Amino acid sequence: MRRKRICLLAGMMVFLLMMILSVHFGNYPVRVQEIGQVIGAHLRGMVYPDSNVDTIVWKIRLPRVLTAAMTGVLLSVSGAVFQGIFRNPLVEPYVLGVSSGAAFGAAACIVFSWTFISKGAAAFLFAMLAMALAYGFAFEKEEIPVVRLILSGMIISSVFTALLNFLKVAASDSKLREITFWTMGGFYTSEWKGALRLTVIAVLGLILTCGYGWKLNVLAMGEQECRTLGIHAGRLKLLLIASATFLTASCVAEAGIISWVGLMIPHGARMLIGPDHRYMIPFSALLGGTFLVLCDTLARTLMMGELPVSIVTSILGAPYLIYLLRQNRKVYFE
């Protein structure tokens, strides 16, 4: 208990430190004091006198870092929830076709030059639609067996991928390039509005999922046992799946498809702090936020131009996961 609280506190501090460092680093380094002064000035409704620093910190880096952090938080939290529901440490938030649905939505918006809806909103709507379809097809007499849900998710996902490929074939070269960049994900277009929206969603999502943390523990013991322990498993599952998909879809809409984070972070968090979701979910949130901020910082500082952040998450993430796997394999795998 005490150890877990200390872990959470340490995670919180590392998370904040990482955000500050990320604002500090870049092609134009900003001193840490100045970051504080810029934030202080804006909180008092003023502008920092050095307009270069002000623009870089307030207009570019802060919203970008915040968006990256919240995306990491959201993907990790919904990954943790999905893994708990499916009782499987290898499930990721995109399991119900969310990413393919979102990619198709964004691509359709680009190809047909929709003006009534933004790329992000189209991605969000199609992501939710994919989840609803996958869930609907798996549903049968108030119960949804996990295997059916996963298969159903695969089917929906492959349908949307096929449609996406069709759009890619039909698209002109410039639109194809736009689609490709969108699907790789990134934070180079982040603004305050989106960052704040994600922050609000992340806070609400964390409150909800942590509140249901104990019930999620019980659900992870299996549906029948869950019912004999007094929880209506079907309703709880629907609520958690719908909210986790909502969290995923919101950050896909904001930042595109970022791979690996939602699979690996909850997995690592569980190994470090134990499987109790009441602690594991907030810890994954902190870990995921820290990790994605780190990856995004590397993505924009390693080379002169920008690297798509998914490349960094995959290259950094895989060895880390392998390390954890080797360290704790006795505790972990049966």
Add this chain to the structure above:
Amino acid sequence: MKAEDRKVEFCIQDVEFSYEKKKILKGIRADFRGAGVYGIFGPNGSGKSTLLKCCSGILKPERGSILVQNRAVNRMSCQERSRLLACVPQEHRLSFPFTVEEVVLMGRTPYLGGIRGPKGEDREMAWRAMEEIGITELSDRPYTQLSGGQRQLVLMARALAQDTPVLILDEPTSALDFKNQMKVFEILRTLAAKGKLILACTHDPNHVKWFCDQVLILKEGEVMARGAVSDTLTQHCLESLYGQICQLQNDVIIPKRNACA
């Protein structure tokens, strides 16, 4: 223990159930009144697991009803039911590596409203349950690392932490070695002496002989006999269940020598 718990009642009234179109239970009727260990006994395929699943509210009987304290099991909400009945499942698919203490604490879930996690008093109840079963020294271990016998004891402690008048166990000893089998049944006897009504199904006639107060004997989905063990589990009964393969000697069922000769 409260006075009403002492007169705990469990009635199975004309329960029928089928999988697909095959009838598994064909009108089962039995009453269990007061504390004690009640065995549900029968060969493989006699329908005892199905009956137990109906009893614990996992399956819904097609006809008939199951009453605990005069209330129908499948008309209650999950939460109400889980305050009356605690179940120890036969097959338990392993989950994440929760510690033993966390697993036992899950038994307190029926008493946690809304989004509350377990509190200090729940932890005390869980600890007492672990003491009663004798697994306190395992409390910090991940339950996925335990042996099958230890894990069975953990699930029993979880059911005990549920603090219910009725305890239902599906083949509690089928995967255990002899020592653990004896241990599990000794614990069940102790719990019965403290006022719990315990329903356990088993396919070993000796377990019935040694540990049960009453027995319900099933054959092909029908009640073959029910009542006190010495009246029901007779040579005649064993023969009609199994044929000429065993005999009853000094209250122990042993193989018939000449069956193999």
